Amino acid sequence: MAGREDSTGGDTVETERETVRGGEGGEETSPGIIKDTEKNSLAFWKDVLKLSYLFKLWFSPKVGNGTTILFWQGHWIGIMELKLSFPNLFFFARNPNCSVKHFLEKAPFQSSFRHPMSSLASRELQQLRLLLQNVPLSPGQDSWTWKWNSNGIFRVKSCYNFLVHGGVISRFGKGFWNIPMPEKAKLFYWLCYHDKVLTRENLIKRGINIIGSCPLCGEHGESMNHLMMQCNYSIAYWHLILSNLNIPELPSSFTEIWNRWRHSHFVKTKFPTLECLLITAIWCIWKERNLRAFHFQANMPPLSAKKAVNTFVSWVSVISHPINVRLLISQLSQAPV
Numbered sequence: 001m002a003g004r005e006d007s008t009g010g011d012t013v014e015t016e017r018e019t020v021r022g023g024e025g026g027e028e029t030s031p032g033i034i035k036d037t038e039k040n041s042l043a044f045w046k047d048v049l050k051l052s053y054l055f056k057l058w059f060s061p062k063v064g065n066g067t068t069i070l071f072w073q074g075h076w077i078g079i080m081e082l083k084l085s086f087p088n089l090f091f092f093a094r095n096p097n098c099s100v101k102h103f104l105e106k107a108p109f110q111s112s113f114r115h116p117m118s119s120l121a122s123r124e125l126q127q128l129r130l131l132l133q134n135v136p137l138s139p140g141q142d143s144w145t146w147k148w149n150s151n152g153i154f155r156v157k158s159c160y161n162f163l164v165h166g167g168v169i170s171r172f173g174k175g176f177w178n179i180p181m182p183e184k185a186k187l188f189y190w191l192c193y194h195d196k197v198l199t200r201e202n203l204i205k206r207g208i209n210i211i212g213s214c215p216l217c218g219e220h221g222e223s224m225n226h227l228m229m230q231c232n233y234s235i236a237y238w239h240l241i242l243s244n245l246n247i248p249e250l251p252s253s254f255t256e257i258w259n260r261w262r263h264s265h266f267v268k269t270k271f272p273t274l275e276c277l278l279i280t281a282i283w284c285i286w287k288e289r290n291l292r293a294f295h296f297q298a299n300m301p302p303l304s305a306k307k308a309v310n311t312f313v314s315w316v317s318v319i320s321h322p323i324n325v326r327l328l329i330s331q332l333s334q335a336p337v
Helices: 031-050 052-058 087-091 100-104 119-132 156-165 183-193 200-205 224-230 232-245 254-261 265-270 274-295 301-318 322-333
Strands: 002-005 012-015 020-022 027-029 059-062 143-146
Touching: 031 052, 052 059, 087 119, 183 254, 183 274, 224 232, 224 254, 224 274, 232 274, 232 301, 274 301
Parallel strands: none
Antiparallel strands: 002 012, 020 027, 059 143
8 A cells, every 4th residue: 555645635545556576676567567468468379379270381290199299180190180081080079179199098999989970980980990000109208390301400491492482492493593595585484484474275264265276386275385395396496406416305395394304414414505595495486476476477497496596696695605605506507407
């Protein structure tokens, strides 16, 4: 209790003053502040729990004594959560939030379910028995490992890679933007690789009513892989460009080009600048396609291949490997284009 003077009459009135002393300094804190802090803390943890699905996505549980891992909803065995693997059986579970330890130590298994069960649930119960027969508990604590690092230890870099690249960095992006070629050509190749170029097939997917046949051959639908790799016109075009280079046959998709063919030992050792030729040739195929689609003009494959070689020669002047470039140009000059 503490006294204070009343400003109206000067009399002393007794008022109750509640204080809370905390910490080593014994500082006084208002009870209202403490209540607000508790309320804010509760709201904070509610928001954290909303992100629990991300925790399951990022971390893999390893069962020890099974006290902290949910039996039905934890991704601790098999390729998915048990409630998804055994949906009919999960419907009859008495405790959908039980731990691994609680479920495994409760015998018999039937007591964990409501009865009578459906025939599908009974069948899934037998499958669950077989799955769990070699899952002993250990006296150690449950543990969690970081999925996106080989050693299971969290690293900020691996978290960044997961958020940006989905956990795996594409080989496409490594060093690609440092290739000494015009940015417009590299950007176009990147769009082709991800199938984002507005081919007629992609325009139809977007609801645009258009004839979907390939402008180069007129026989098949114009998908990206068909236009650049599989069309009869494109096949003849690539043959004219690569015939004198003794290069293995070009793959039939962009994925194969970047993930296998481009990184093959043959291509990397013999023609380090071949990726520049690849980007140039794809750029020139698209120009030929647009020439036909919008200007109603057409060049035969030999002329298109010659234009691609000339474009390549004009672009490679900035490449930092002049010996390799001269070798490639000299061989290209002998091609029958």
